[in-house]
Amino acid sequence: MNIRFLRISCLLLLLLSGIGRGFGQESSVLEILNSTSLEGTRGMERLLGEVEMKHQSSLIFCDSAHFYRAENRARLFGNVRIQDIEDPITTTSAYAEYDGNTKVAKLRRNVVFTNQETTLYTDYLDYNRESNIATYFNKGRVVDSTNVLTSERGIYEVNIERITFRQDVVLVNPDYTMKTNDLIYLTIPKTAETKGLTNIISKAGYKLDAQKGSFYDTQQKQFRFFEGIVETEESRVKAEELFYDEEKAYYEGKEDVRVLNKERQVEVFGERGQYWEDRKYSLVHGNALVRKYFESDTLFMAADTLISHDSEADTAKYLLAFHSIKLTKTDLAGIADSLVYNYSDSSIRLFQDPVMWNQKSQISADSMVFFIANEELDRVYMKDKAFAIMTDTLLNHNQMKGRTMTGYFKEGQIETLDIDGNGESLYFALEADTLTQGINRILSANIKLTFQEGAIRKANFGIRPDGQFTPVQKIDEKISRLEGFQWRIEEKPDRTSIDAWRKPIEIDPDQENLFNEPDVRLEMPTEEQIQKKLGKPVLNPAKKKLIPDSGKVDF
Incomplete structure (x- = not known):
């Protein structure tokens, strides 16, 4: 083969391959x-x-x-x-x-x-056309049809319409302003996701805070906060994961949920909860707890499920509690299967085997309602199988039973007790409060007892009462007990049992909030600026970097 022809063929092949690459690539x-x-x-x-x-x-x-x-x-x-x-x-x-x-x-x-x-x-701004990514630093502002976002640094990934904002991030919407330090914004669905501390103030004055980040759909106006708090003039809602729909004024929380009604000074806790702000209606369950705040005392109540309603109508302002009810206050404690707390008259109704303890007394019935006035137990009404037990100074158990009972309290202690229908009374006669003389047992349709420091001081009976006195020498267990007697002091709840059920972690009022940070930062002058101001020569001044003739500048 001709060597010259071979060389020309190789040259043509190389040329053609180069042309092919030229047409195949821009x-x-x-x-x-x-x-x-x-x-x-x-x-x-x-x-x-x-x-x-x-x-x-x-x-x-x-x-x-x-x-x-x-x-x-x-x-x-x-x-x-x-x-x-x-x-x-x-x-x-x-x-x-x-x-x-x-x-x-x-x-x-x-x-x-x-x-x-x-x-x-x-x-x-550095814009990479190959990856279609724009990176800005030393402050930037992004504006779309709904929001304005500013931050110190940011990355705009155009292909996926995602902007990542970092450091001193502020999102301004017609309805709210958000501050955080790490935010990812998708420009097409207009959703914002934050990492770490996030604080929001709405146009209506609502405050929304998250310690562990959030997700927000700016068009649907739906928030999801992690370790979040939403606070309004009337309420405060907190949860480990908190969902908030601004249009529907609806909250839903998971894990360590708490809802505070500021007007009623009632705070509800649980594992899961829902709250409708317009209706002022909440549902909380899972180791639920209620704290009713008074000026000098607090009422605690534990239950499986809680429903709270605080509408405009007085008759619809109530709190419902279901199953395994335990409540305690300084001067009272109680248990029941279910409960209704009426806000309008501060009455608490207990159902299904309720038992109440007040200092030296225990009362029980098929159902009962007691009223709180001036932060203290005022009176109690017991219906069907009502039974009252009071201990005297010698720890004897004075007992009363009847179809219904009404007890009146003064300074936290029972003062009078009215028994209506099938009344029975058994109380120990004492001498100088130190010696038992015997037992007085009286049957009467109606009985009225007056107490002093928990001890019976006076008894009034209806028409033709049937009474019997048993001297101390003849007292045995049968004589000293009315039928149905049960001293259930071991079931009495206290703060220890309430805390074992649920012990809320208190909210730190001084926790960090980015809205408390000043918008203007004062920059300290450099050593060179200080020396120049003082008129002194600068030691080892930095040499200015000369730009080469090629005109290339390093960024």
Whole structure:
């Protein structure tokens, strides 16, 4: 074979392969499309007036440019505009550097990056056209049709319409303002996700705080907070995971839920809860707990499930509790299967085997209702199988039973007890409160007993009472007990048993809030500035870095 022919064939193959690559790939060379004048010196071409360049699918406009053809890059000056032909992205600035090899544009001063309805304003932006990612630093502001977001640093991933904001992030919406330090915003669904501490103040004055981040749909106005608190003028809701729908004024919490009604001074706790703010209706279950705050005391109540309703109508202001009820206050304690607390008259109704203890007394019935006045037990009404037991100074058990009973209290102790229907009374006769003489047992349709420091001092009976006295020598267990007697003091709840059921972790009133941080930060002067102000020579002044003739600037 002819050696010359072989060499020509190889050369043609190489040439054809190069042409194939040229057609298969878009050119990465910066092209000059227009310029009023062109000057060349030291490997740099100066383009002056109405400069227009092209790189792949981007058109580049500016007042003047330094074009480094060998390095495939340019410095752009004055009214810089980079416009994407294929995507609706336009970037403007006062100055920029564009590298055709890396496809990175470094824009500086008055930078505006626009993508359809989303616009980014900053002074320092690096835009990678290869990955379609814009990165800003030293403050930036993003504006769309709904929100304005600002931060110290940010990354705009155009392909997935995601912007990541970091450090001193502020989101302003027509209805609220949010502050955090780490936020991810999706521009198409307009959702915001934060990491760490997040604080919000709504236009209506609501405060929404999250210690462990949040998720917010800005169009649907739905929040999800982690270790979050929502506080209004009338209420405060907290949970480890808290969902809030602003349009429906609806809350839903999971884990360590707590709902405070500020007007009623009632706080409800549980594992899961729902709250409808307009209806002032809440449902809480899972080791539920109620705290009713008084000026000098607090009523605690534990239950499986709690329902609270505080509407405008007085008759509809109540708290319902179901199953395994335990309640305690300084001067009383009680148990029952279910309970109704009426806010309007401060009455508490207990159902299904309720038992109440008040200092030296125990009362029980099929159902009962007691009333609190001036933060103390005022009176109690017991219906069906009513049974009262009071201990005297010698720890004897004085007993009363009947169809219904009404007890009246003074300074936390029972003062009088009215028994109506099938009344029976058994009380120990004492001598000087130190010696038992015997037992008085009386049957009467109606009985009224008066007490002093828990001991019976006076008894009034209805028509023709049937009484019997048993001396101390003949007293045995049968004689000393009325039928149905049960001293259930071991079931009496106290703070220890309540805390074992649920012990709330108190909210720290001084926890960090970004709205408490000053918006203006004072910067300390440098040592050089201090010395210059004092008129002293600066030791070891830093040498200014000279820009090489090539005109390349490091950013």
